[in-house]
């Protein structure tokens with residue numbers, strides 16, 4: 001299996017965006033606040049999250065994957081293992097039972113196994129975004 005461990009050919013940040021249903025509005029709001037950075041990034045999202053994001057921000061360079069419960073979480077997990085992502089923004093709903101809880105756990109687990117910068121809520125996502133930009137470009141101004 002491919003293990004690219006490489007940068008994006010375009011040099012862009014590669015970020016996966018995922019939100020559970022009750023957190024999708026929060027993620028759309030968060031993306032709106034970081035649009036100046038995210039519109040230059042290579043984005044991936046689980047299906048429903050991706051559809052909502054593209055409706056709100058049609059110009060994003062975003063690839064929608066399968067819906068989370070239908071394999072999308074696992075697709076993102078595979079991308080982490082193949083080192084095809086720089087970060088994961090995953091707005092988790094901790095108050096609702098999920099039929100695909102095992103997939104959610106597996107995705108979190110792989111992000112930890114591979115020490116991928118991951119945020120599960122808006123404030124943490126702000127810090128992860130700052131860190132990713134500083135790591136990649138040296139400063140926010142250079143991004």
Ligand SMILES: O=C(CO)COP(=O)(O)O
Pocket residue numbers: 018019020021045046047048049050066067068069072073104
């Ligand atoms: O369920 C999800 C993550 O576990 C998100 O999937 P959707 O973006 O398809 O709703």
